[in-house]
Amino acid sequence: MALRHDSFVSLEKFYEMREKSEQLLEYIDGVVYMSPSPSTKHQRVLSRLQLQFGNFLLDAPCEVFVAPYDIELKSEKIEGNKIVIPDISVICDKNGFTETKYIGVPHLIVEILSPSNQSHDLVTKLNLYMKYGVKEYWIVNPMINSVTVYVLNDAGMYEQFAVKSEKGKVSSKILNGFHVDLEYIFAT
Template sequence: MITSLEQLDLTKAYTFKDYLSWKFQERVELLRGYVAKMSPAPTSTHQIISSNLHYNLGYFLQKKPCKVIAAPFDVYLPSIKGEGETVVQPDLCVICDTTKIKKQGCVGAPDLVIEILSLGNSRKEMTQKFQIYEQAGVKEYWVVYPYEQVIHQYKLEGDTFQALPIAEKTIKSQLLQGFEVDMDTIFDTIVE
């Protein structure tokens, strides 16, 4: 039984089954089969933004079939083009096909994924996640830049993410018709 991250060979590819068997405290993701260490506890700014988005999405989705779920929550994405299985923990995800929600997490692509960047996120990691979400069929993807107070928004067109214009005052979901939230509400009470 794996009880410590140090017991893993980080150059080896792993599977969903392996991931589920690990019994250690460190937070990790599985990106195309390879272990990726997650940042330590997020900052208060990160958590405030997450809470603001979670609250607004949750309120909007009341009595609708979609569910919004916040991290830590595993999303299991199958191997694409033989590149290895993926387990990610997006900051927020919206799942409209609730049959994908299982005890251990979401099996298959969520409809909307929101990642809030932390200082520990590398460009390589975010590029890799962008490609993973795109190939998995995530319909809408938001990348939140907390300190710039900007959200990059992408919509899946065919099998390719298309960048949408950057919202200045209000951000609107392309997927969740009628959902919009003021940028000031999202970035309210940012802690320096």
């Protein structure tokens, strides 16, 4: 949810706000967004997905990072500052790492929905990730035990690649051979 709609917040002010806050704050072109504290189920799903991605990528050139870890989206074609904290990021281009964040565009991002921030992940971040060229975007909904996978097409638009609810397996298009079992991911 956006903290302020009425005025522009400079990048410097954003960093000051973060220093004084325990909240997870994101910054998209002058608007500060606050992420809610994750639920127990959210954390279980995140932990299981992290294990799945991490084990799959053990001998791969890509790495998996989980929140809280800043991703500063950067593209030569796009102006503005976007600092997001995805639940999971799979990063294959190692050139963007700094001591405190990654600057660039991850290959794959996973967001796990919470009741209070669904529109942020389903609309704002979906459009943002598509615009920046994140090749694959997973939206995980622990409230209805579903996973939707979007893949960037040749026109630079997201197409729904897979959607599953309750049980079955969801696969990645860009991580050839990677899949997750929904019953394992959403088990209580």
